[in-house]
Amino acid sequence: GAAEHSPAVIVGTGYGAAVTALRLGAAGIPTVMLEMGQLWNTPAEDGNIFPDMLNPDRRAMWFKDRTEAPLASFLWLDLVNRDIDRYAGVLDRVNYGDMSVYVGRGVGGGSLVNGAMAVTPKRSYFEQILPRVDADEMYGRYFPLANSMLGTNHIDPEWFETSRAYQFARVSRKAAHEAGFQTAFVPSVYDFDYMRREEEQLVPRSALASEVIYGNNHGKSSLDKSYLAAALGTGNVTIETLTEVRDIAQQQDGTYSLSVRRIDEHGTVLGVRQLTAKYLFLGGGSLGSTELLVRARDTGKLPDLGEEIGRGWGTNGNVMLGRANHSWDPVGELESGMPALGIDNWDDPVSPVFAEIAPVPAGIETFASLYLAITRNPERGTFRYDPGADRAVLQWSESQGQPSIDAAKRVFDRINEVNGTSYRYDLFGDTRAFESRFTYHPLGGLVLGEATDLYGRVNGYRNLYVTDGSLIPGSTGVNPFVTITALAERNIDRVLAEDIRAA
Numbered sequence: 001g002a003a004e005h006s007p008a009v010i011v012g013t014g015y016g017a018a019v020t021a022l023r024l025g026a027a028g029i030p031t032v033m034l035e036m037g038q039l040w041n042t043p044a045e046d047g048n049i050f051p052d053m054l055n056p057d058r059r060a061m062w063f064k065d066r067t068e069a070p071l072a073s074f075l076w077l078d079l080v081n082r083d084i085d086r087y088a089g090v091l092d093r094v095n096y097g098d099m100s101v102y103v104g105r106g107v108g109g110g111s112l113v114n115g116a117m118a119v120t121p122k123r124s125y126f127e128q129i130l131p132r133v134d135a136d137e138m139y140g141r142y143f144p145l146a147n148s149m150l151g152t153n154h155i156d157p158e159w160f161e162t163s164r165a166y167q168f169a170r171v172s173r174k175a176a177h178e179a180g181f182q183t184a185f186v187p188s189v190y191d192f193d194y195m196r197r198e199e200e201q202l203v204p205r206s207a208l209a210s211e212v213i214y215g216n217n218h219g220k221s222s223l224d225k226s227y228l229a230a231a232l233g234t235g236n237v238t239i240e241t242l243t244e245v246r247d248i249a250q251q252q253d254g255t256y257s258l259s260v261r262r263i264d265e266h267g268t269v270l271g272v273r274q275l276t277a278k279y280l281f282l283g284g285g286s287l288g289s290t291e292l293l294v295r296a297r298d299t300g301k302l303p304d305l306g307e308e309i310g311r312g313w314g315t316n317g318n319v320m321l322g323r324a325n326h327s328w329d330p331v332g333e334l335e336s337g338m339p340a341l342g343i344d345n346w347d348d349p350v351s352p353v354f355a356e357i358a359p360v361p362a363g364i365e366t367f368a369s370l371y372l373a374i375t376r377n378p379e380r381g382t383f384r385y386d387p388g389a390d391r392a393v394l395q396w397s398e399s400q401g402q403p404s405i406d407a408a409k410r411v412f413d414r415i416n417e418v419n420g421t422s423y424r425y426d427l428f429g430d431t432r433a434f435e436s437r438f439t440y441h442p443l444g445g446l447v448l449g450e451a452t453d454l455y456g457r458v459n460g461y462r463n464l465y466v467t468d469g470s471l472i473p474g475s476t477g478v479n480p481f482v483t484i485t486a487l488a489e490r491n492i493d494r495v496l497a498e499d500i501r502a503a
């Protein structure tokens with residue numbers, strides 16, 4: 001039969017997609033969102049929607065036989081990961097040879113699994129990475145709008161000093177200050193008042209019950225509770241789940257046709273159907289959106305797409321490491337799953353580093369301090385289409401992670417030297433101290449002003465837009481979701497005014 005038509009279709013339900021859906025819906029435009037993951041709103045038999053980090057089950061990961069947590073080992077023992085049933089779980093780890101990328105799957109995308117750190121980039125750095133975007137407008141209007149819509153809040157510094165759950169962060173802060181480094185509180189979309197009540201045993205625990213990376217049952221303002229709830233509230237937005245967009249083509253009349261595959265939560269394909277849209281927004285994230293356009297170009301479905309598609313991908317300089325503390329400096333048995341403090345060495349011209357002090361919420365004293373460092377790594381990867389696998393494959397070699405390691409090493413060598421401490425060599429499956437072969441922060445692939453114009457309109461095609469982290473050229477110097485959200489707000493403002501309302 002005839003394909004179903006919708007004026008606007010959005011691929012995905014992450015940050016860029018959610019912003020776009022709200023603004024289209026509020027403007028009265030009927031909009032369909034297509035999300036390959038599940039809607040996470042129904043408790044399982046254990047009474048929870050999500051599993052915690054210590055007891056992961058099938059809900060934890062997207063069609064894997066075993067969990068693939070970033071900390072591969074502890075004391076070199078494979079204690080962290082568990083065999084699980086293949087299922088449409090919430091966290092995916094997409095493995096491309098030397099680089100593995102963690103992404104969220106479900107209504108809300110990465111907001112379901114992430115650490116909730118809501119950081120606005122330093123203005124001077126933002127001006128470097130996106131020099132043709134008006135920074136006055138971003139810092140005057142769109143960053144504040146994004147933070148207020150997302151529910152960004154700040155930890156009470158007095159409570160931080162007394163909370164047992166942040167002893168680990170205070171121990172790391174002391175070591176950093178001893179070595180002359182500055183620390184800064186990190187804003188969050190996890191409600192710190194809720195966390196305080198968790199500590200007082202007044203409400204069910206989430207951050208204080210080792211919940212992070214496989215979802216939070218309480219406390220976090222993920223997108224399903226912020227932008228997406230507002231989008232649905234307009235009455236003009238619908239979300240289809242377990243629905244993956246496979247192919248995009250343009251029809252004679254300029255509208256887009258999408259080939260869409262539905263699965264059940266066990267992965268059985270229920271069917272493939274066609275949908276058409278006048279306006280098509282790609283919000284599948286850096287991997288998802290880039291793959292769709294690389295595939296469309298290289299299979300000849302959108303033949304006018306250029307060489308910039310699939311370029312300019314980066315890890316946001318991510319590198320993880322652990323330090324071993326002295327036995328007289330315990331980090332405590334209770335660690336909040338939500339980070340609240342970072343070492344801010346970004347203004348160092350040689351080795352800029354913004355290192356979040358990350359928890360190891362193991363429920364035991366670990367004597368370990370963990371860090372996820374964001375560095376300024378100039379290396380970039382490229383996606384190429386593999387026709388056999390019908391997949392876009394990232395070209396990235398392990399050596400491209402070295403600049404991230406070098407920058408982090410300069411900071412943490414000094415911290416260890418001054419404090420008489422050492423690295424942990426038991427955390428990443430072998431004996432390496434630094435792990436730069438995975439990222440939480442995939443950025444780029446469809447870079448603003450290169451693959452698209454300065455508002456995310458794909459070069460060569462009308463009414464086709466990119467709205468997510470693939471627009472950002474590989475780095476934003478801080479955790480990225482506030483940047484992605486603010487940029488999406490800016491772009492949809494312009495697109496609504498010029499392309500849609502005017503039409």
Ligand code: FAD
Pocket residue numbers: 011012013014015016017034035036037102103104105106107108109110111113114115116117118119213243244245246283284285286287288289292440441442467468469470478479480481482484
């Ligand atoms: P995403 O949020 O990735 O959303 C894309 C959505 O599209 C997904 O739901 C996906 O399933 C769906 N999709 C993809 N392709 C298709 C398709 N073809 N058809 C249908 N659906 C599709 N950032 C921070 O700022 N602070 C943090 O504390 C933080 N912690 C993190 C911790 C972890 C464990 C992870 C994995 C990430 C973390 N991040 C953090 C990163 C942040 O979550 C991402 O930068 C952000 O989610 C990217 O937003 P996006 O809009 O680009 O896409």
